[in-house]
Ligand SMILES: O=C(O)CCC(=O)C(=O)O
């Protein structure tokens with residue numbers, strides 16, 4: 667369902683991202699969603715800064731084993747730095763199912779927020795994912811990330827003080843169905859944690875089942 671990654675970014679990556687954000691221009695986030703009145707934020711608007719920051723963030727995501735195991739990514743949208751100043755928010759919305767990238771369209775199965783400044787830097791600004799009637803708020807430490815299903819209603823609460831600086835991305839998973847993806851993730855976790863304690867022949871049989879399910883369920887290897 668959710669994956670919190672406490673240690674996605676190194677101190678050096680954070681330093682570089684903040685440096686890029688401090689020097690680059692940001693514009694009204696509605697440029698990419700002109701009709702979305704819920705969206706009130708600023709996003710990075712500089713090709714070179716976008717390239718450098720997204721490359722750093724993409725590398726961190728793809729190098730992180732927990733992220734790869736949980737998301738099973740086949741395509742990741744280059745993460746975009748966004749900032750929220752006092753009064754800014756992103757009202758409840760659904761993420762678009764298809765994200766058009768210069769490299770072609772991807773399906774957004776999972777959304778990801780990467781926290782670039784610390785929660786002490788701002789008040790409000792919780793990313794709140796709605797599970798039915800229950801709001802689940804997230805406000806991560808700098809360098810951490812939260813991965814959540816793109817098909818849930820979610821919002822960013824108004825920032826009332828300071829500045830919220832995050833990067834956002836969307837991920838197409840090898841396994842479109844969240845139910846199946848979760849089964850595979852759990853099996854993989856159990857195999858990783860308990861595999862060494864199992865009798866080798868049973869471990870092999872279990873691995874076979876994992877690979878079979880992957881074959882049946884993978885919609886894009
Ligand atoms: O800033 C965030 O944490 C999430 C932003 C968001 O929901 C979006 O860009 O679609």
Ligand SMILES: [Fe+2]
Pocket residue numbers: 759760761777820
């Ligand atoms: Fe969103």
